[in-house]
Amino acid sequence: xxxxxxxxxxxxxxxxxxxxxxxxxxxxxxxxxxxxxxxxxxxxxxxxxxxxxxxxxxxxxxxxxxxxxxxxxxxxxxxxxxx
Amino acid sequence: xxxxxxxxxxxxxxxxxxxxxxxxxxxxxxxxxxxxxxxxxxxxxxxxxxxxxxxxxxxxxxxxxxxxxxxxxxxxxxxxxxx
Numbered sequence: 001x002x003x004x005x006x007x008x009x010x011x012x013x014x015x016x017x018x019x020x021x022x023x024x025x026x027x028x029x030x031x032x033x034x035x036x037x038x039x040x041x042x043x044x045x046x047x048x049x050x051x052x053x054x055x056x057x058x059x060x061x062x063x064x065x066x067x068x069x070x071x072x073x074x075x076x077x078x079x080x081x082x083x
Numbered sequence: 084x085x086x087x088x089x090x091x092x093x094x095x096x097x098x099x100x101x102x103x104x105x106x107x108x109x110x111x112x113x114x115x116x117x118x119x120x121x122x123x124x125x126x127x128x129x130x131x132x133x134x135x136x137x138x139x140x141x142x143x144x145x146x147x148x149x150x151x152x153x154x155x156x157x158x159x160x161x162x163x164x165x166x
Contacts, residue, residue, distance in 0.1 A: 009126060024127070024150070033146055036130040043092060043126045044107070047119040063116055067107070 001049040003083035006060035010069045010076045011041035044068055047083060056080050084132040086166035089143035093152045093159045094124035127151055130166060139163050 012018050018040060025038040046063065050056035060078045069076040095101050101123060108121040129146065133139035143161045152159040 021127075027150055028129075028146055031149055033142060033149075034131060035146075036132070038130070039128040041126040041128065043124040044104075045122040045124065046111075047121070048117060049119070059116060063111055063118075066114055066116075067110055 001051060002053075002056075003047070003049055004053065004056040005081045005083050006044075006046045006048060006056055006063075007079040007081065008044040008046065008060055008064050008068055008076055009041050009079075010044070010064065010074050011039065012073055013075050016073050042068075053080050084134060085136075085139075086130070086132055087136065087139040088164045088166050089127075089129045089131060089139055089146075090162045090164065091127040091129065091143055091147050091151055091159055092124050092162075093127070093147065093157050094122065095156055096158050099156050125151075136163050 021038050021040040024040065025035065028035055028038070046060060048056060048059060050059060057078055057080055064076040064078065065071065104121050104123040107123065108118065111118055129143060131139060131142060133142060140161055140163055147159040147161065148154065
């Protein structure tokens with residue numbers, strides 16, 4: 001078994017309104033910062049042991065499908081790092 | 084001016100309890116997933132125009148210091164991508 005860290009990034013699908021991100025964008029603007037769009041995402045770093053990188057990827061993807069992401073409104077991506 | 088995307092990742096400092104991450108870790112365990120630690124972080128993707136990569140980094144760092152991160156409990160990192 002090898003020790004990996006799976007980084008699962010969960011973001012709202014394009015077109016889904018994100019009031020929290022919009023509020024943050026406006027607050028930064030009011031503070032005088034120049035910026036265009038702002039998107040917020042959740043990042044999960046999961047330490048796990050797996051037979052291979054492919055096995056770690058598969059497990060992280062099913063974690064996202066089963067719990068971390070709501071397929072109706074979220075997209076997710078998985079990156080695997082050696083620990 | 085050049086178009087950049089600043090990715091600001093805000094995470095709790097080591098040692099600061101994260102009940103939400105712990106609840107997520109336990110839920111994944113109960114679903115039968117094998118995992119060790121789980122850390123959650125907020126990821127902000129900020130589209131901005133700046134004179135240089137250094138200027139974009141500096142602006143994103145002060146956005147983190149002023150609003151996105153609470154220096155008492157958070158660490159943050161900034162990565163700059165060309166848009």
